[in-house]
Amino acid sequence: MKDVLKRIVFGKKEKYWWMTAVVPLISILLSFIVGAIFIKITGRSPVLAYKLLFGASGLFPGPYWKSHFAEMLLSSSMYIATGLGFAIAAKGGLFNIGAEGHFIVGGIAAAYLGYAQPFAGLPKFIHLPLIFVGVILAGGIWGSIAGYLKAKRGIHEVITTIMLNWIALYLIEAWLVIGPMEAAVETGISGTPYISVSAKLPKIFAGTRLNISIIIILAVTFFIWFLFYKTTFGYEIRAMGHTLIFGMEAPKAGGINVERKTIQTMFIAGAVAALGGAFMVLGVLFQYPPIFEGGYGFDGIAVALIGQNEPLGVILAGILIGALRTGATTVQLAHIPKTFPSIIEGFTVGFIALQVLIRYWIMRLVEGRKKAIQVDMGGGAK
Amino acid sequence: MRIKRLLALLLVVVMVGVVFVGCAPKVEEPVEKTIKIGLVTDVGGRGDRSFNDSALRGLETWAGKVEYVKGGGYEAITDAEFEASIPDDLKDRNIQPLGISAMVLESKDKKDYIPNIATLVEQEKCDLVIGVGFMLAGAIGESAVKYTDTKFMLIDAPPVDEDGNMIDPPNVVGYLFNEHECGFLVGAIAAYATGTGKAGYIGGMPIPPVLRYEAGYLAGLKTIDPSIVVIGQYTGSFTEPALGKSAAESQISQGCDVLFHAAGATGNGMFQSICERGAPFWGIGVDVDMGLDPHLCPDRTLTSALKHVDYATYLAIKAVVEDTFQSGLVTMTLKDGGVGYAPDHVADALTQEQIDKVEHLRQMMIDGIFEVPTDPDKVDAWTPPTDF
Numbered sequence: 001m002k003d004v005l006k007r008i009v010f011g012k013k014e015k016y017w018w019m020t021a022v023v024p025l026i027s028i029l030l031s032f033i034v035g036a037i038f039i040k041i042t043g044r045s046p047v048l049a050y051k052l053l054f055g056a057s058g059l060f061p062g063p064y065w066k067s068h069f070a071e072m073l074l075s076s077s078m079y080i081a082t083g084l085g086f087a088i089a090a091k092g093g094l095f096n097i098g099a100e101g102h103f104i105v106g107g108i109a110a111a112y113l114g115y116a117q118p119f120a121g122l123p124k125f126i127h128l129p130l131i132f133v134g135v136i137l138a139g140g141i142w143g144s145i146a147g148y149l150k151a152k153r154g155i156h157e158v159i160t161t162i163m164l165n166w167i168a169l170y171l172i173e174a175w176l177v178i179g180p181m182e183a184a185v186e187t188g189i190s191g192t193p194y195i196s197v198s199a200k201l202p203k204i205f206a207g208t209r210l211n212i213s214i215i216i217i218l219a220v221t222f223f224i225w226f227l228f229y230k231t232t233f234g235y236e237i238r239a240m241g242h243t244l245i246f247g248m249e250a251p252k253a254g255g256i257n258v259e260r261k262t263i264q265t266m267f268i269a270g271a272v273a274a275l276g277g278a279f280m281v282l283g284v285l286f287q288y289p290p291i292f293e294g295g296y297g298f299d300g301i302a303v304a305l306i307g308q309n310e311p312l313g314v315i316l317a318g319i320l321i322g323a324l325r326t327g328a329t330t331v332q333l334a335h336i337p338k339t340f341p342s343i344i345e346g347f348t349v350g351f352i353a354l355q356v357l358i359r360y361w362i363m364r365l366v367e368g369r370k371k372a373i374q375v376d377m378g379g380g381a382k
Numbered sequence: 383m384r385i386k387r388l389l390a391l392l393l394v395v396v397m398v399g400v401v402f403v404g405c406a407p408k409v410e411e412p413v414e415k416t417i418k419i420g421l422v423t424d425v426g427g428r429g430d431r432s433f434n435d436s437a438l439r440g441l442e443t444w445a446g447k448v449e450y451v452k453g454g455g456y457e458a459i460t461d462a463e464f465e466a467s468i469p470d471d472l473k474d475r476n477i478q479p480l481g482i483s484a485m486v487l488e489s490k491d492k493k494d495y496i497p498n499i500a501t502l503v504e505q506e507k508c509d510l511v512i513g514v515g516f517m518l519a520g521a522i523g524e525s526a527v528k529y530t531d532t533k534f535m536l537i538d539a540p541p542v543d544e545d546g547n548m549i550d551p552p553n554v555v556g557y558l559f560n561e562h563e564c565g566f567l568v569g570a571i572a573a574y575a576t577g578t579g580k581a582g583y584i585g586g587m588p589i590p591p592v593l594r595y596e597a598g599y600l601a602g603l604k605t606i607d608p609s610i611v612v613i614g615q616y617t618g619s620f621t622e623p624a625l626g627k628s629a630a631e632s633q634i635s636q637g638c639d640v641l642f643h644a645a646g647a648t649g650n651g652m653f654q655s656i657c658e659r660g661a662p663f664w665g666i667g668v669d670v671d672m673g674l675d676p677h678l679c680p681d682r683t684l685t686s687a688l689k690h691v692d693y694a695t696y697l698a699i700k701a702v703v704e705d706t707f708q709s710g711l712v713t714m715t716l717k718d719g720g721v722g723y724a725p726d727h728v729a730d731a732l733t734q735e736q737i738d739k740v741e742h743l744r745q746m747m748i749d750g751i752f753e754v755p756t757d758p759d760k761v762d763a764w765t766p767p768t769d770f
């Protein structure tokens with residue numbers, strides 16, 4: 001049982017394979033404790049805050065649970081998309097901060113294909129797949145620009161992805177939505193026109209906004225897991241990822257076309273993150289608004305870090321962040337600012353960054369104090 | 383063995399629980415008489431010094447007679463503070479506390495509007511839910527269809543359905559404003575104040591309310607002096623002070639000395655630019671009385687085109703309290719105190735004779751002697767009034 005689980009979930013043959021799951025859990029726990037201290041300091045009740053936060057998060061059954069649960073999965077599908085965008089690149093040794101840009105590029109592509117005339121009249125079962133193909137291409141190409149610059153010109157992807165985020169933002173918000181893609185003035189709509197009925201994601205939970213986005217993203221996550229752990233292609237990317245950070249040449253010497261793989265990795269990362277933007281436009285907003293207050297891309301980094309860059313971890317972390325986000329505005333009923341759940345998210349990432357320390361603590365617990373120190377010293381001496 | 387023990391424990395817990403439940407006092411909750419008003423801000427949120435804060439003043443300060451304490455919670459305010467919060471041009475409108483309780487939910491992004499409204503309706507059982515700004519048009523429209531027993535108010539837009547079509551549910555009132563009327567007045571004031579004969583205009587995005595401001599401003603300038611050159615531009619954003627500053631700098635370098643903005647937070651950049659230069663440049667604020675805002679440029683704020691979102695909010699709440707709520711669209715005009723201009727530094731820049739003329743124009747508009755165009759493109763063809 002342990003072995004099977006180990007292979008399915010992590011695909012690793014480490015001795016302390018469960019560490020990958022325990023470290024994020026402890027980080028989350030610690031951040032909740034710190035969050036409670038914060039609320040206490042400001043003179044409010046942490047119990048009430050957490051009660052409201054989780055009561056409205058959709059994680060636990062309760063009154064109005066149905067709509068909260070639906071909202072949670074709706075948010076989670078977007079966080080999982082951007083989280084995967086980061087995790088995929090991280091597997092290939094790339095630090096991809098471009099999920100925000102990929103997200104909005106996906107959103108605008110979905111909006112355009114959703115309302116533009118030759119497509120808008122198509123039946124749903126042709127129209128929707130067509131939109132998703134367009135979104136994947138748009139996000140993928142946007143992502144592979146950074147990959148190309150990294151592979152062929154050696155420009156660090158952190159720089160290019162950040163810059164491409166701004167380029168995407170201003171291309172869209174300062175040109176497309178107030179220029180060529182603007183809705184006609186007499187309709188009274190600001191932003192792009194609304195997408196046609198055939199472009200809306202089918203709802204799967206009556207009385208709520210929940211749509212098939214969560215199913216799509218779970219399927220995509222499975223596909224990514226399969227790609228990384230069951231195919232040569234994925235193996236090569238992971239091999240690259242293990243060594244690229246240190247600038248080692250082993251994969252290259254082993255016959256992997258590192259340049260091409262870098263571009264391909266960024267293509268996949270961009271395409272998956274772009275799906276999140278498509279979910280937003282096709283399932284929630286039904287148009288691309290004049291001002292898009294995003295942040296999903298950057299929260300995706302947190303999701304990936306909490307999820308330890310593993311597909312299953314990203315799903316769980318995505319659900320956690322989605323739940324925090326869904327409960328976020330409800331804490332205002334207890335007069336706690338809506339930003340409070342973001343503080344928890346920030347702390348969780350902070351504690352994840354301390355994972356070496358947390359690992360060391362756990363190790364000490366497991367192996368006894370002396371042995372752990374020996375192991376640590378031994379590692380350091382080499 | 384172990385399972386048995388667990389089962390036994392579980393049973394005990396359940397039984398004890400049942401006993402407690404049985405003992406629970408069955409006191410009926412007292413029927414609450416207080417009317418509960420919910421408000422959902424747009425993403426600008428509390429503290430935007432403009433639109434949202436104005437609506438919150440109508441709800442919290444005027445209708446609720448309370449003050450928001452930084453960090454959360456409310457405190458009652460004194461009568462003097464209440465009086466001070468009412469601007470001069472609304473003093474004669476009989477604004478009295480309505481004894482309601484307020485519940486405000488801010489939104490983090492556009493996705494939050496509908497869940498926030500649902501929370502206010504389902505959990506808080508609000509009698510009236512207010513949506514601030516055109517961005518909530520869809521959320522209010524969809525929710526109104528779903529919760530037919532709750533009343534809704536929408537500021538600055540008519541409600542729309544999922545496909546962006548305007549709808550008119552029987553439980554929604556939408557408040558629109560005649561921005562062109564107050565735009566006209568500040569345009570007239572700007573025309574008297576300019577020394578160079580050039581006036582600047584900075585717009586956020588060309589959405590209907592902003593276009594109405596522009597049309598009124600242009601018409602006001604044209605009425606006083608048709609030879610005044612207007613240099614206008616749209617920044618494409620309501621949230622980027624840097625863009626507003628660069629627009630202001632460019633207009634000033636082209637000779638403008640009076641600048642008006644209808645660009646939300648983008649306009650803060652305009653005031654920054656004017657503050658750095660000082661006299662003889664004047665800035666004109668929008669929506670709220672920006673001359674009272676110490677964080678902008680109170681010394682060089684000539685006037686502000688006022689749009690009384692606060693008063694509209696108050697009126698909608700009052701209608702619910704007095705049970706005179708009517709659905710449909712309400713347009714707030716100069717006549718009913720919905721729009722106006724702030725006195726700020728008008729008396730310093732204009733002569734008394736000029737102020738009288740502006741006041742006369744204002745009276746003429748109230749009496750319906752002339753109408754101001756609502757489309758900037760139609761200002762050229764529009765004949766301004768002459769005998770004022």
